[in-house]
Amino acid sequence: MSDASEPKDKTIPNEQPADLTTDAPRPSRLRSIVIGGLILAVAGGFLAWHYLAARESTDDAQIEGHVHPIAARVGGTVIQLAVQDNQWVEAGTVLAQLDPKDYQVALDRAQGDLAEAEAALAASRIDVPITGTTTSSVLTQSAAGVAESQASLATTEKTIAMARARLDSARATVRQIEANYDRAAKDVERFKPLVAKEEVSAQQYDAAVAQADALRANLAAAYAQVVEAEANVHTQESALNRDRARLNQSVAAEQRARTGPQQVAVARSRARSAEARVEIARAAVAQAELNLQYTTIKAPVAGTVSNRTVEMGQIVGPGQPLMAVIPSDDIWVVANFKETQLHKMKPGQKVVIAVDADGREYEGHIDSLAGATGARFSLLPPENATGNYVKVVQRVPVKIVFEPGQNKEHRLRPGLSVEPSVYTR
Numbered sequence: 001m002s003d004a005s006e007p008k009d010k011t012i013p014n015e016q017p018a019d020l021t022t023d024a025p026r027p028s029r030l031r032s033i034v035i036g037g038l039i040l041a042v043a044g045g046f047l048a049w050h051y052l053a054a055r056e057s058t059d060d061a062q063i064e065g066h067v068h069p070i071a072a073r074v075g076g077t078v079i080q081l082a083v084q085d086n087q088w089v090e091a092g093t094v095l096a097q098l099d100p101k102d103y104q105v106a107l108d109r110a111q112g113d114l115a116e117a118e119a120a121l122a123a124s125r126i127d128v129p130i131t132g133t134t135t136s137s138v139l140t141q142s143a144a145g146v147a148e149s150q151a152s153l154a155t156t157e158k159t160i161a162m163a164r165a166r167l168d169s170a171r172a173t174v175r176q177i178e179a180n181y182d183r184a185a186k187d188v189e190r191f192k193p194l195v196a197k198e199e200v201s202a203q204q205y206d207a208a209v210a211q212a213d214a215l216r217a218n219l220a221a222a223y224a225q226v227v228e229a230e231a232n233v234h235t236q237e238s239a240l241n242r243d244r245a246r247l248n249q250s251v252a253a254e255q256r257a258r259t260g261p262q263q264v265a266v267a268r269s270r271a272r273s274a275e276a277r278v279e280i281a282r283a284a285v286a287q288a289e290l291n292l293q294y295t296t297i298k299a300p301v302a303g304t305v306s307n308r309t310v311e312m313g314q315i316v317g318p319g320q321p322l323m324a325v326i327p328s329d330d331i332w333v334v335a336n337f338k339e340t341q342l343h344k345m346k347p348g349q350k351v352v353i354a355v356d357a358d359g360r361e362y363e364g365h366i367d368s369l370a371g372a373t374g375a376r377f378s379l380l381p382p383e384n385a386t387g388n389y390v391k392v393v394q395r396v397p398v399k400i401v402f403e404p405g406q407n408k409e410h411r412l413r414p415g416l417s418v419e420p421s422v423y424t425r
Contacts, residue, residue, distance in 0.1 A: 057421040061335035065414035068325045073294040075193050075317045085308050089299045098295040107288035114281035121274035128267045163236045167229035174222040184212040303327035328410040335420045336395040344424035351400050354419040363403045370397040
């Protein structure tokens with residue numbers, strides 16, 4: 001049988017166990033790798049903390065700058081436009097030209113008035129010494145007979161004083177009407193361009209013209225009254241001379257000599273009045289020259305022309321905005337940092353400014369911190385006294401200025417978004 005033929009004891013050949021130490025790392029080597037990794041992690045974390053702790057950043061920031069509005073100082077028709085939108089101009093560049101003809105005419109008229117006033121002043125200055133010399137000689141020749149003619153002289157002088165008072169009153173009326181007429185004439189000149197633009201009604205313009213015409217007629221009548229008053233004064237003086245002629249020669253000469261100081265005073269007063277009229281005429285010439293200069297509109301600063309709203313042939317009024325000039329050199333950044341970021345910030349700290357528009361970084365420094373949070377300057381400041389207060393982290397505007405020479409290419413513009421990073425250490 002098969003079972004009997006097989007040996008009872010089976011021999012199993014000897015097998016050597018596998019050497020596991022050749023594939024697995026040794027314990028000491030694994031421990032070194034773990035410790036080295038921990039050291040590197042700690043060192044990297046410390047460096048990252050040190051780097052981030054020394055920087056404060058925000059993306060709530062924009063570039064700010066000055067915007068210089070360009071407006072007309074006088075009214076007129078635009079006859080020349082020398083610039084286009086987004087054009088770079090230097091300071092003093094002519095931007096637009098208004099029609100100067102009306103203002104040239106006004107200047108010529110003012111210069112004519114000045115020449116007339118200067119001629120009247122020269123004549124009045126000559127009258128003063130002539131009047132003084134004449135009255136002095138008459139007074140010297142007549143020294144007697146004063147007592148006999150005192151009563152007659154008093155009556156005649158009283159009549160002359162009344163005539164001169166009426167003359168002064170008539171002249172005062174002329175000055176008042178002249179002032180009213182000048183104002184009415186200026187109203188007519190001011191309404192004239194406004195009627196063309198339909199900013200005032202024709203009825204208002206006609207009323208202003210009618211008022212000016214009425215005042216001109218009143219002025220002519222007042223001039224006539226002045227002439228009549230002067231004639232009356234001359235008549236009374238002639239009557240006085242006739243009364244003096246009836247007296248003896250010495251009394252008449254004395255009486256005529258008594259009016260000498262008044263005549264000199266009147267001549268001097270006329271000279272002073274002529275001087276005042278010359279000054280008024282000079283002021284009118286200066287104003288007319290300014291108005292003529294204002295027809296040429298120039299750039300106040302170097303910058304980029306923007307928002308041009310005026311066109312050729314347009315009639316503009318004083319103060320009407322025409323365009324704006326934005327300088328690219330005087331710009332800065334307003335960054336709204338959280339209040340928790342401000343404890344280490346102070347003016348003078350270095351700032352790196354990343355600009356989204358060109359992907360470049362610019363250097364700057366903190367100029368100043370705002371005196372209050374942005375919420376305090378909002379249209380509706382938050383009111384926390386309602387009982388349901390929720391703490392909200394506030395933001396404070398920080399002004400950052402660029403270092404000199406950072407914007408040589410004029411690539412930075414007001415309104416661009418930036419991300420400033422402040423180095424607090």
